[in-house]
Amino acid sequence: xxxxxxxxxxxxxxxxxxxxxxxxxxxxxxxxxxxxxxxxxxxxxxxxxxxxxxxxxxxxxxxxxxxxxxxxxxxxxxxxxxxxxxxxxxxxxxxxxxxxxxxxxxxxxxxxxxxxxxxxxxxxxxxxxxxxxxxxxxx
Amino acid sequence: xxxxxxxxxxxxxxxxxxxxxxxxxxxxxxxxxxxxxxxxxxxxxxxxxxxxxxxxxxxxxxxxxxxxxxxxxxxxxxxxxxxxxxxxxxxxxxxxxxxxxxxxxxxxxxxxxxxxxxxxxxxxxxxxxxxxxxxxxxx
Amino acid sequence: xxxxxxxxxxxxxxxxxxxxxxxxxxxxxxxxxxxxxxxxxxxxxxxxxxxxxxxxxxxxxxxxxxxxxxxxxxxxxxxxxxxxxxxxxxxxxxxxxxxxxxxxxxxxxxxxxxxxxxxxxxxxxxxxxxxxxxxxxxx
Numbered sequence: 135x136x137x138x139x140x141x142x143x144x145x146x147x148x149x150x151x152x153x154x155x156x157x158x159x160x161x162x163x164x165x166x167x168x169x170x171x172x173x174x175x176x177x178x179x180x181x182x183x184x185x186x187x188x189x190x191x192x193x194x195x196x197x198x199x200x201x202x203x204x205x206x207x208x209x210x211x212x213x214x215x216x217x218x219x220x221x222x223x224x225x226x227x228x229x230x231x232x233x234x235x236x237x238x239x240x241x242x243x244x245x246x247x248x249x250x251x252x253x254x255x256x257x258x259x260x261x262x263x264x265x266x267x268x269x270x271x272x273x
Numbered sequence: 274x275x276x277x278x279x280x281x282x283x284x285x286x287x288x289x290x291x292x293x294x295x296x297x298x299x300x301x302x303x304x305x306x307x308x309x310x311x312x313x314x315x316x317x318x319x320x321x322x323x324x325x326x327x328x329x330x331x332x333x334x335x336x337x338x339x340x341x342x343x344x345x346x347x348x349x350x351x352x353x354x355x356x357x358x359x360x361x362x363x364x365x366x367x368x369x370x371x372x373x374x375x376x377x378x379x380x381x382x383x384x385x386x387x388x389x390x391x392x393x394x395x396x397x398x399x400x401x402x403x404x405x406x407x408x409x410x411x412x
Numbered sequence: 413x414x415x416x417x418x419x420x421x422x423x424x425x426x427x428x429x430x431x432x433x434x435x436x437x438x439x440x441x442x443x444x445x446x447x448x449x450x451x452x453x454x455x456x457x458x459x460x461x462x463x464x465x466x467x468x469x470x471x472x473x474x475x476x477x478x479x480x481x482x483x484x485x486x487x488x489x490x491x492x493x494x495x496x497x498x499x500x501x502x503x504x505x506x507x508x509x510x511x512x513x514x515x516x517x518x519x520x521x522x523x524x525x526x527x528x529x530x531x532x533x534x535x536x537x538x539x540x541x542x543x544x545x546x547x548x549x550x551x
Contacts, residue, residue: 175514229464
């Protein structure tokens with residue numbers, strides 16, 4: 135059994151979902167692990183991870199809209215307002231989604247379904263870079 | 274250290290939670306792994322996974338109702354409507370729950386709490402089959 | 413490759429987030445694992461896990477408020493009322509967050525971001541103890 139770790143930085147340009155499946159796929163394939171477990175972990179509390187449909191791009195726009203409505207930017211709703219009106223909603227949106235995903239590796243590839251893509255879900259308005267740690271265990 | 278993979282198909286008959294704890298438990302016990310880590314991964318974006326109370330069946334009915342209200346079927350709310358009024362709500366409900374769960378294996382069994390059951394959470398109206406990939410690492 | 417399991421009990425005093433990062437960190441450090449995968453699993457369906465900001469304490473108060481509003485205590489909304497008005501909301505709040513988190517271990521430490529803390533999110537009103545199972549795999 136072997137294990138590998140890696141870090142990728144995903145650039146974001148405001149709220150929305152950013153597909154980074156290919157970056158992860160490329161790293162996994164290069165390691166020649168046939169069977170294993172891949173873990174993806176984001177080191178932030180105002181951006182998160184989700185696996186979602188990668189076919190119709192409207193899906194990820196609708197998802198972003200939904201999370202905008204459920205945790206609105208309105209300083210009257212929150213105590214924590216010092217980092218801007220988008221910060222507390224970003225923490226809520228993160229709590230409602232994932233900071234970590236583990237995906238089995240089968241036959242040398244992530245066992246994603248046909249329509250599943252791996253996304254960084256950015257919850258803040260400004261452009262930034264998000265650090266994601268990868269861990270693969272297998273042989 | 275050894276590892277094993279398997280796939281199970283869970284049949285669903287419309288929106289709701291479907292307990293598949295026993296199918297997973299049976300597979301795990303047959304492998305004679307005393308200590309390890311089990312990962313359960315669903316290969317869909319309109320059905321998800323959750324661990325919930327398996328005692329009072331009203332709990333899973335109330336859960337299904339809650340997710341029906343939070344992401345209503347109303348085409349005016351979404352861009353993505355081509356796959357039917359239940360499809361975009363299904364993606365939202367999936368984003369709000371899990372596509373993956375990892376459970377420690379201790380003394381040869383999943384370390385579930387007394388009242389915890391493993392469910393496929395179906396978010397679409399039609400009857401279908403949902404594919405779940407299992408990965409177990411241990412010895 | 414070696415693996416270790418452990419259980420910690422986190423005492424809670426009503427709804428809210430309880431930081432238990434240090435208890436986990438102490439256990440991990442004592443095992444002298446340089447690279448690995450840590451899994452944290454809570455054995456309950458009315459308390460959950462989340463990774464959130466540990467800098468401004470207002471963030472976790474606002475989070476608790478948000479989850480109080482999204483799943484209100486109102487017996488008219490639910491079938492499952494026999495265990496008290498806070499029980500069904502607790503199951504919903506658990507479904508919306510996590511029962512399990514896996515965190516890569518790099519250079520002998522959990523690869524948490526600078527502001528990330530590990531919390532038990534208590535969703536019931538009464539004081540109680542919550543059992544969390546830890547599993548570490550690595551070398």
